[in-house]
Amino acid sequence: MQDNDSIQRQGAGSDGHVRIPMAELQALLQRIFERHGTSEDVAAILARNVAEAQRDGADSHGVFRMPGYVSTLASGWVDGHAVPVVTDAAPSFISVDARNGFAHPAHQAARALLLEKVRAQGIALLAIHDSHHFAALWPDVEPYAQQGLVALTFVNSMACVVPHGGKRALFGTNPIAFAAPRADAEPLVFDLATSAMAHGDIQIAAREGRQLPPGHGVDRDGNPTCDPQAMLDGGALLPFGGHKGSALSMMVELLAAALTGGNFSFDFSWDKHPGAQTPRTGQLLIVIDPAKGAGANFAQRAEALVRAMRDAGQTRLPGDRRYQRRRESLASGVALSDADMTMLRQLAGD
Amino acid sequence: MQDNDSIQRQGAGSDGHVRIPMAELQALLQRIFERHGTSEDVAAILARNVAEAQRDGADSHGVFRMPGYVSTLASGWVDGHAVPVVTDAAPSFISVDARNGFAHPAHQAARALLLEKVRAQGIALLAIHDSHHFAALWPDVEPYAQQGLVALTFVNSMACVVPHGGKRALFGTNPIAFAAPRADAEPLVFDLATSAMAHGDIQIAAREGRQLPPGHGVDRDGNPTCDPQAMLDGGALLPFGGHKGSALSMMVELLAAALTGGNFSFDFSWDKHPGAQTPRTGQLLIVIDPAKGAGANFAQRAEALVRAMRDAGQTRLPGDRRYQRRRESLASGVALSDADMTMLRQLAGD
Numbered sequence: 001m002q003d004n005d006s007i008q009r010q011g012a013g014s015d016g017h018v019r020i021p022m023a024e025l026q027a028l029l030q031r032i033f034e035r036h037g038t039s040e041d042v043a044a045i046l047a048r049n050v051a052e053a054q055r056d057g058a059d060s061h062g063v064f065r066m067p068g069y070v071s072t073l074a075s076g077w078v079d080g081h082a083v084p085v086v087t088d089a090a091p092s093f094i095s096v097d098a099r100n101g102f103a104h105p106a107h108q109a110a111r112a113l114l115l116e117k118v119r120a121q122g123i124a125l126l127a128i129h130d131s132h133h134f135a136a137l138w139p140d141v142e143p144y145a146q147q148g149l150v151a152l153t154f155v156n157s158m159a160c161v162v163p164h165g166g167k168r169a170l171f172g173t174n175p176i177a178f179a180a181p182r183a184d185a186e187p188l189v190f191d192l193a194t195s196a197m198a199h200g201d202i203q204i205a206a207r208e209g210r211q212l213p214p215g216h217g218v219d220r221d222g223n224p225t226c227d228p229q230a231m232l233d234g235g236a237l238l239p240f241g242g243h244k245g246s247a248l249s250m251m252v253e254l255l256a257a258a259l260t261g262g263n264f265s266f267d268f269s270w271d272k273h274p275g276a277q278t279p280r281t282g283q284l285l286i287v288i289d290p291a292k293g294a295g296a297n298f299a300q301r302a303e304a305l306v307r308a309m310r311d312a313g314q315t316r317l318p319g320d321r322r323y324q325r326r327r328e329s330l331a332s333g334v335a336l337s338d339a340d341m342t343m344l345r346q347l348a349g350d
Numbered sequence: 351m352q353d354n355d356s357i358q359r360q361g362a363g364s365d366g367h368v369r370i371p372m373a374e375l376q377a378l379l380q381r382i383f384e385r386h387g388t389s390e391d392v393a394a395i396l397a398r399n400v401a402e403a404q405r406d407g408a409d410s411h412g413v414f415r416m417p418g419y420v421s422t423l424a425s426g427w428v429d430g431h432a433v434p435v436v437t438d439a440a441p442s443f444i445s446v447d448a449r450n451g452f453a454h455p456a457h458q459a460a461r462a463l464l465l466e467k468v469r470a471q472g473i474a475l476l477a478i479h480d481s482h483h484f485a486a487l488w489p490d491v492e493p494y495a496q497q498g499l500v501a502l503t504f505v506n507s508m509a510c511v512v513p514h515g516g517k518r519a520l521f522g523t524n525p526i527a528f529a530a531p532r533a534d535a536e537p538l539v540f541d542l543a544t545s546a547m548a549h550g551d552i553q554i555a556a557r558e559g560r561q562l563p564p565g566h567g568v569d570r571d572g573n574p575t576c577d578p579q580a581m582l583d584g585g586a587l588l589p590f591g592g593h594k595g596s597a598l599s600m601m602v603e604l605l606a607a608a609l610t611g612g613n614f615s616f617d618f619s620w621d622k623h624p625g626a627q628t629p630r631t632g633q634l635l636i637v638i639d640p641a642k643g644a645g646a647n648f649a650q651r652a653e654a655l656v657r658a659m660r661d662a663g664q665t666r667l668p669g670d671r672r673y674q675r676r677r678e679s680l681a682s683g684v685a686l687s688d689a690d691m692t693m694l695r696q697l698a699g700d
Contacts, residue, residue, distance in 0.1 A: 087644075092442045093472025095643040122443025123636070125473040127643045150609060167663030178597075180604045188604070190597040241591025247528075247540040247668050250655070254530045254538070258651035259500060261644030266658055286473070286636065293445040293477045294437075294611025301608035305600070308616055313517030318597050 018341050019333030025063075026051040032066060032347045037073040038080030038102075045104045046135075053136045055334045057325030060200025061136035063340050068277040069134060070347055077276030078102065078132045084109045092117055092124040095260070098131035103155070103283050106131050107140060114287060118149060122292035126285040129262035132278035133157070137177035138191035138322070140285065145179035145187030148299065150288040153177050156256040158279040159266040161195045161237045164246030167222050169236035172265035172279060173199045174252035181290075182306060183299040190318035194249040195237040202228045202237065255284045368691050369683030375413075376401040382416060382697045387423040388430030395454045396485075403486045405684045407675030410550025411486035413690050418627040419484060420697055427626030428452065428482045434459045442467055442474040445610070448481030453505070453633050456481050457490060464637060468499060472642035476635040479612035482628035483507070487527035488541035488672070490635065495529035495537030498649065500638040503527050506606040507629040509616040511545045511587045514596030517572050519586035522615035522629060523549045524602035531640075532656060533649040540668035544599040545587040552578045552587065605634045 020028075026047045033043035046069070054062030073080050082101025086109050089095045094114055098106035106128045117124035133155045144151035157172030175198070177191040193199070196216040205212055206228035219225040220234030231237060239245035257264045262282020270276035290298035306317060329335065336344070370378075376397050383393035396419070404412030423430050432451025436459050439445045444463055448456035456478045467474035483505045494501035507522030525548070527541040543549070546566040555562055556578040569575040570584030581587060589595035607614045612632020620626035640648035656667060679685065686694070 090472035090639075090642045091470065092474070093639075093642040097644065120441065121471060122440035123473055123475040124442070125638060127645065129644050150604070163659050163662055163664040165664050165666060166659065168661075170658055170662040170664075176598075178601050180601075180608075188600070190601075192594045192597060240594050243668075244542045244590050245594070246664075247542060250538070250659070250668070251528050251530075251540075253655055254500070254648075254652060257645075258530075258648050258655065259638065259640050259643065259645040261646075264651075264655060264658070288475060288609065289440075289443075290609050292440045292443040293609065294447065294479050295477065295607075295609040296611075298604075298608050301614075302604060305603055305608065305614060308520055308614070309513050309516065309600070311518075312513055312520040314513040314515050314520075314596075316515060318593075318600070 016338045017335050018338065019335055020341075021333050022051060022055055022330065025054065025334050025336075028344055028348060029063070029066070032070065032344065033080070035349060036070045036080075036347070042080055042082075042102060042105050045108055046102060049104055049135050049139055051334065052139050054336065055326055055329040056322040057329075058136050058138075058322065060198055060204055063336060063344060064200065064204070065134060066344065066347055071275035072132075072134070072278045075270070075273035075276040077270050077273035077280070078278055086110045086113065088113065092121045094124065094126045096126065096128045096131075098128055100130050100280065101132065102278075103128055103131035103133040104135065104140075107283070107285070114285070115147070118287045118289050123286065123288045126287070127260035127282070128284075129260040129282040130280065131262065131283055132280055133283055134278040136191060137175045138179070138189050138319075140283075141177045141179035141191075142187055142189050144287050145181045145189065148181050148289075148291070150181070150290055150298070151179045151285065152287075153283065153285045154252045154256045155283040156253050156262070156265045156279070156281045157199070158268075158281075160199060161239055161249060162218060162222075163250070164239055164243040170266050171195075171239070171246075171249040171253060172281070173237065174249045174256070174265070176248065176252065180302055181299045183303040185303070185306070186319065186323050188302060188306070188318060189322075192240075194239055194245050194252060196240045196245075197237065199237070202231055206232055256282045260284055366688045367685050368688065369685050370691075371683050372401060372405055372679065375404065375684050375686075378694055378698060379413070379416070382420065382694065383430070385699060386420045386430075386697070392430055392432075392452060392455050395458055396452060399454055399485050399489055401684065402489050404686065405676055405679040406672040407679075408486050408488075408672065410548055410554055413686060413694060414550065414554070415484060416694065416697055421625035422482075422484070422628045425620070425623035425626040427620050427623035428628055428630070436460045436463065438463065442471045444474065444476045446476065446478045446481075448478055450480050450630065451482070452628075453478055453481035453483040454485065454490075457633070457635070464635070465497070468637045468639050473636065473638045476637070477610035477632070478634075479610040479632040480630065481612065481633055482630055483633055484628040486541060487525045488529070488539050488669075490633075491527045491529035492537055492539050494637050495531045495539065498531050498639075498641070500531070500640055500648070501529045501635065502637075503633065503635045504602045504606045505633040506603050506612070506615045506631045507549070508618075508631075510549060511589055511599060512568060512572075513600070514589055514593040520616050521545075521589070521596075521599040521603060522631070523587065524599045524606070524615070526598065526602065530652055531649045533653040535653070535656070536669065536673050538652060538656070538668060539672075542590075544589055544595050544602060546590045546595075547587065549587070552581055556582055606632045610634055
């Protein structure tokens with residue numbers, strides 16, 4: 001109730017939006033996760049992740065995902081109480097069994113050990129398997145760059161992308177995220193699906209009835225289509241950038257699944273769990289300490305690269321739009337549509 | 351002379367080609383490198399690299415590159431006698447100063463230590479700086495996969511790619527290469543420029559007077575062009591896949607240059623060294639031992655992925671064409687055009 005009061009004090013925007021303080025959004029999301037079958041620890045981690053995506057304007061991975069989380073938990077497909085098992089496999093290699101839980105608690109359980117290893121060894125790897133990753137990927141790497149480290153991560157998802165030259169969906173949208181520190185500004189961070197479009201964006205386009213440009217996907221017969229609903233109804237996405245994006249997507253399957261011991265994107269089926277939406281796969285993180293090498297002034301070099309990119313006419317850097325939205329959200333509250341706010345209240349049982 | 355006799359015994363093809371045994375091609379190339387200013391050790395490493403590219407049908411990085419190597423050595427821009435300095439920077443981090451020499455001898459000088467670290471630590475990193483990489487990138491990673499390891503490498507080059515949304519060339523063609531072992535076949539290997547086309551292929555298209563499809567580059571005024579010569583004459587290439595390829599190219603600058611201590615692609619100029627063609631930059635290699643984690647059966651998993659890709663209709667895998675050409679070359683000799691053979695003989699002073 002207190003949450004709702006606060007929300008209303010922020011006032012509804014003239015365009016059917018409200019703004020809600022970040023902490024209250026997190027608390028509301030945490031109540032929803034706990035109410036729908038996660039432990040308190042898992043709820044806190046996922047609530048923060050979803051709230052951060054919403055805060056940064058990553059609409060396809062913000063509160064938009066909550067019904068998917070809830071229906072997945074209700075289906076029994078994922079264990080919201082799973083306690084990950086961390087194995088110190090080698091001096092620079094950590095393996096985590098997520099025990100059919102979400103990827104983020106598994107990552108969190110190994111984070112301190114990973115940081116210790118990176119600082120000592122120069123590079124370290126975190127391999128998570130039997131995990132469900134249903135979120136944006138940039139929040140997994142940005143914190144490392146905030147600490148002066150370089151981070152790279154790969155996660156595979158569910159079969160919805162046709163390999164280049166192929167006829168049937170096999171790869172996931174298989175994103176790659178990268179973060180690097182800058183001396184005088186927020187880190188350089190990107191998060192890119194190796195599909196022509198992120199799955200969440202296809203879903204949003206379908207919901208809004210928008211057509212997509214050519215080259216994004218095929219229908220159930222394998223024919224090119226611009227209709228996002230046809231891609232979702234038995235059709236599939238295409239990789240970005242033709243054979244190159246397809247090769248990168250293959251690499252993500254090998255790194256996030258084969259190397260971690262997780263499922264490939266085509267290795268599992270949730271047919272017997274109606275409502276389940278999360279892929280049960282794996283995730284790989286590689287974190288590097290640039291202070292160890294001849295590139296000890298890494299953050300200054302990154303700053304020089306940014307200046308050169310601006311001088312060459314690149315007006316928007318990867319991450320710029322997110323940081324802008326983040327500043328607005330922290331100053332004025334996180335924007336939510338009235339419809340999303342209603343949905344969250346229903347999920348919270350308010 | 352012996353070389354020439356052997357070559358002639360192979361007989362000229364009806365299409366103006368000869369076939370030459372791999373060992374003889376390597377010996378001929380080694381003589382050329384030594385004659386034009388490299389040490390015997392450097393010559394052996396580069397000759398093998400160029401011969402392997404030619405053997406595998408990688409025309410833009412085979413003997414086609416020899417005049418560029420020779421004119422670069424003649425210009426004094428690169429030190430063909432450089433002895434790289436290897437620093438054991440941390441348990442999983444090796445730094446190599448190539449001392450303004452080629453990247454391959456620097457890599458070779460650290461290879462044994464890198465393998466030792468990977469087997470002990472699970473993952474290790476090799477950061478090379480002040481190096482000249484003028485070759486295909488896949489030969490740098492394939493040998494690790496032949497030994498059951500997973501390898502990833504990044505190298506930046508010279509400013510010839512306009513960042514997405516920018517107006518001037520800044521990034522190099524900045525390739526990424528990846529190799530992973532398979533249980534029952536040659537490794538899965540790809541090597542992709544993050545530009546819309548590799549620089550060598552642009553040069554070949556220009557030489558042959560071919561126009562390129564739209565979306566590959568701009569002319570000196572920043573306008574889109576399909577003329578490869580206009581891209582080379584003050585114009586520039588575009589990244590592959592729009593903003594995603596551009597983000598990956600930025601990542602390559604950060605990993606191969608900022609992290610290693612090497613030059614960015616825009617950090618150097620060879621203006622005072624007429625004939626010089628090699629970029630003086632850096633290279634990063636990351637090698638992983640999959641046996642350390644829960645993915646210990648990596649090569650079998652990779653095999654399963656390949657079967658699934660074939661079942662999904664992907665008829666050609668990354669590397670397939672190279673392996674096919676390699677088999678032909680090892681059986682019948684490496685194919686060279688008559689013009690290339692003449693060029694090599696001239697460079698060798700035969």
